[in-house]
Amino acid sequence: MKRIVVLGAGFGGLQTVLGLEKQFHKRPDVEIVLVNEQNFFLFTPLLPQIASSYINPRHIVQALRDIRGSRRFRFRRDQARAIDLDARRIELTSGPLDYDTLVIALGSRADYFGVPGAAEHTWDFKSLENAVVFRERVLDVLEHADHTEDAELRRKLLTFVVVGGGYTGVELISELHDFMHRYVAGRYRGIPPSEIRLVILEAAPEILRGVHPKLARHSLRRLERQGVEIRLASHATRCFADGVEINGKEIVPSLTVAWTAGVRAVELVERLPGPHDRIGRAMVNEHLQLEGHPEVFVIGDSCAAMTAKDAPRVAPVAIAQGRIAARNIAHRERNEALESYHYVSQGVLVSLGMNHAVVSIGGIQFSGYFAWLFWNAVHLYKLVGFKKQIQVTLDWMLGEIFPRDSSIVRRPVGCKLCGTPQTKSRTA
Numbered sequence: 001m002k003r004i005v006v007l008g009a010g011f012g013g014l015q016t017v018l019g020l021e022k023q024f025h026k027r028p029d030v031e032i033v034l035v036n037e038q039n040f041f042l043f044t045p046l047l048p049q050i051a052s053s054y055i056n057p058r059h060i061v062q063a064l065r066d067i068r069g070s071r072r073f074r075f076r077r078d079q080a081r082a083i084d085l086d087a088r089r090i091e092l093t094s095g096p097l098d099y100d101t102l103v104i105a106l107g108s109r110a111d112y113f114g115v116p117g118a119a120e121h122t123w124d125f126k127s128l129e130n131a132v133v134f135r136e137r138v139l140d141v142l143e144h145a146d147h148t149e150d151a152e153l154r155r156k157l158l159t160f161v162v163v164g165g166g167y168t169g170v171e172l173i174s175e176l177h178d179f180m181h182r183y184v185a186g187r188y189r190g191i192p193p194s195e196i197r198l199v200i201l202e203a204a205p206e207i208l209r210g211v212h213p214k215l216a217r218h219s220l221r222r223l224e225r226q227g228v229e230i231r232l233a234s235h236a237t238r239c240f241a242d243g244v245e246i247n248g249k250e251i252v253p254s255l256t257v258a259w260t261a262g263v264r265a266v267e268l269v270e271r272l273p274g275p276h277d278r279i280g281r282a283m284v285n286e287h288l289q290l291e292g293h294p295e296v297f298v299i300g301d302s303c304a305a306m307t308a309k310d311a312p313r314v315a316p317v318a319i320a321q322g323r324i325a326a327r328n329i330a331h332r333e334r335n336e337a338l339e340s341y342h343y344v345s346q347g348v349l350v351s352l353g354m355n356h357a358v359v360s361i362g363g364i365q366f367s368g369y370f371a372w373l374f375w376n377a378v379h380l381y382k383l384v385g386f387k388k389q390i391q392v393t394l395d396w397m398l399g400e401i402f403p404r405d406s407s408i409v410r411r412p413v414g415c416k417l418c419g420t421p422q423t424k425s426r427t428a
């Protein structure tokens with residue numbers, strides 16, 4: 001029996017497993033094992049809408065056992081801790097797992113660029129759990145600001161900073177803006193909308209790098225018109241429990257700072273032997289194989305790097321690489337020539353909140369309401385599972401009619417200052 005192990009059930013890993021099923025469906029001698037630390041697939045593009053209580057967190061995940069259905073691959077909910085390439089063995093939390101062929105599709109982690117205090121005091125926005133915790137943090141500070149009379153504390157409570165003006169940062173601040181003005185303004189009577197401050201810090205001289213300049217400018221102007229402060233050429237140089245320092249000079253007081261500024265490879269990938277790029281991604285050949293280990297494929301925009309032109313860090317890259325990895329594993333089995341991966345852009349879609357988006361596809365750029373409808377249609381189509389598609393559609397429709405859900409599941413945990421939880425942990 002030969003065993004193919006796929007580590008990671010995100011966009012890349014899931015696509016690999018589905019491809020392997022097709023390639024090996026008549027090969028009972030080949031075992032396919034998918035390992036992931038959660039037992040669900042997360043549709044990350046809709047994470048910002050969790051922060052704004054627009055959609056229900058459970059609606060953007062699909063249980064892996066449901067995705068599997070009658071397919072024969074095995075799923076193991078576990079965490080990979082080490083990979084021994086020479087012994088062809090993975091150390092999982094529950095014990096070792098041997099492989100003949102390995103696909104590493106472990107995604108990314110936040111890159112704090114060594115900024116002191118960033119890891120401890122900012123909210124990372126990469127997982128469902130983090131998005132849920134961040135949503136509750138936003139609601140927590142609003143609950144406090146509603147009755148606090150201390151002016152300085154109110155300023156800190158009502159200033160929301162997003163570090164990073166890329167796709168995620170812009171979508172997140174747009175969602176927060178929607179939430180503040182569509183919901184908070186009417187329900188929290190102690191919070192005048194004029195006191196709410198939304199800030200984006202971007203180290204580059206522009207936001208949305210990589211997006212068509214016309215659309216990036218359009219997004220900037222729209223956000224500014226909405227009252228979002230966009231601080232360009234502004235590096236977060238230190239982070240504190242109650243603020244963030246910009247360019248080593250100014251401090252923006254805030255109790256809620258989200259970090260979307262950068263990603264790097266996960267530690268397991270950084271520890272792989274052989275060359276890596278500046279964000280820790282393993283260098284692979286054009287067939288996505290690790291140097292010196294043709295039986296190991298590394299895929300995904302944050303795990304694998306090639307010497308060729310760098311691809312953007314978006315899901316279509318991981319999906320395309322997952323498909324090729326699956327086919328190349330089959331080609332190796334049959335002693336056939338392997339396929340090469342080449343990046344092909346599939347366009348760019350950025351939501352600027354309810355009723356507005358910017359889209360660049362096939363050389364055409366457009367923005368506004370129709371771009372937003374297009375954004376919705378594409379994301380709905382890509383969401384895994386018909387039930388989830390219905391649930392998200394209903395969330396969106398109900399969001400137009402009814403108020404958002406601002407309930408906080410946790411009980412309040414007091415701090416000396418104001419009763420606002422000072423830790424990022426859900427269970428604090």
Ligand SMILES: Cc1cc2nc3c(=O)[nH]c(=O)nc-3n(C[C@H](O)[C@H](O)[C@H](O)COP(=O)(O)OP(=O)(O)OC[C@H]3O[C@@H](n4cnc5c(N)ncnc54)[C@H](O)[C@@H]3O)c2cc1C
Pocket residue numbers: 007008009010011012013035036037038042044045046047048078079080081105106107108125126127167168266268299300301302303313314315316318
């Ligand atoms: C908030 C946000 C919004 C985004 N919006 C968009 C968008 O609109 N469009 C777009 O194209 N891209 C978007 N992206 C980027 C997109 O999510 C990534 O490009 C894509 O997820 C990469 O796929 P992947 O398979 O490489 O990694 P992932 O999808 O991250 O999957 C990695 C998997 O590995 C698992 N894992 C990690 N470590 C271990 C371990 N040690 N053991 C076991 N399992 C492990 C993780 O739990 C995860 O399930 C967004 C990302 C974020 C965070």
